[in-house]
Amino acid sequence: MELNEKQIQILEVAEKLFAENGFDGTSVRQIAKEADVNVAMISYYFGSKEKMLEVLLGYRMADFKIQLESILSKKTSYPEKIDEIVAFVVMRIHKNRRTHKIVNLEYSKDSRSINFEKYLQQKDENYRVIEAFVKQGQEEGVFSKKVNIPLIIPTIMGTYFHFYYNKRFYTSLHNLTDEISLDEFVHTTLTKHIQQTIKALLTYAN
Amino acid sequence: MELNEKQIQILEVAEKLFAENGFDGTSVRQIAKEADVNVAMISYYFGSKEKMLEVLLGYRMADFKIQLESILSKKTSYPEKIDEIVAFVVMRIHKNRRTHKIVNLEYSKDSRSINFEKYLQQKDENYRVIEAFVKQGQEEGVFSKKVNIPLIIPTIMGTYFHFYYNKRFYTSLHNLTDEISLDEFVHTTLTKHIQQTIKALLTYAN
DNA sequence: TAATTAATTAAACAAACGTTTAATTTAAAC
């Protein structure tokens, strides 16, 4: 799907508002007003509020796998690769945190009018890449074989998101006052913590 | 606040529907219908939809700290205590997962009409208990001093919630077909994974 | 039993919701 400037403009406002106030908590009139377009433009361009979200997903989730494979193809040690993967994943989900948040909320709903097929397919592909990497490390005796591989991703992403969802609590614990110091904290301290965690798990687990 | 049977009945239906369809995605008429009461009863008992959620929070979050302290007062080893704490935390948040989900979503909103003061206070008290325990272990040389203590809780809870929010994805990865095998998976495999992770982090981190 | 309070109801309230319509303006193609 090709997107013109106006469509991207609408999507970015929608992403912001959905993340701030939820999908149901955001009205198409709010989006239209903040994006400075007429309400009817949303139906005109995307068909419906739900389909607009689906387009947003596709727009944000692109080319993750390629960049992941690029890291794994480097000639670096296993611990170095873990550090790189974790740093990359954290950077990506932090950048796209608003879209991820919307997905987390909407995807876990029972009654959904949103189609997550493409999103799930990408998620599965990404997992297979990680799985192959860990298994390779296990075969070479670098990683512990007692690790539950499918639960590595939830550990990385879950730690980030629980921090992010409770950022008002944790920023006060860490004395982070503004948005910039939060970004910095994520890319230094939080990233380091997750790197430590995953390396400890993969290397010493028993 | 004292709650009569009918109020609890309403709260439990509300919890279920809020978790399934979101706070904004659930109407008071839905709640009233499923709880088999008149719509007006919700305003009559709780004042508003928002205040009803606040009452639900207080109802669900009680006596966590006491049970945590009870575990820590036992004369067991540090690794054993970690296992117990993780198992307890996972059990609790899994039991109260619906309420936690609502909090995760509503708390991170910018525009909130819901008061989270009591919830935050309890969260802080719980954290202080964990913090004291880890620091004690560090002083006795059992735990690594390079661990970021405030990020331990996000690692535990985040792993659980990311698994739970994406359960449709992970249950298919693990071939979990029904709700019972999911419960069992949480209390065995997932709990074990998080125990492994936290022990590895606290013991071997560098 | 009578008086009082609590619980419950159906109906109505105004406001907001997502979407559609039909008319008009702008842009592109010929």
Next chain:
DNA sequence: GTTTAAATTAAACGTTTGTTTAATTAATTA
């Protein structure tokens, strides 16, 4: 320059939203 298609608009559509009202029934107290 005329025709055709795309973009944009204000207004209206029928629903649904959370809450309130006023009347009635049930339970409690005196």
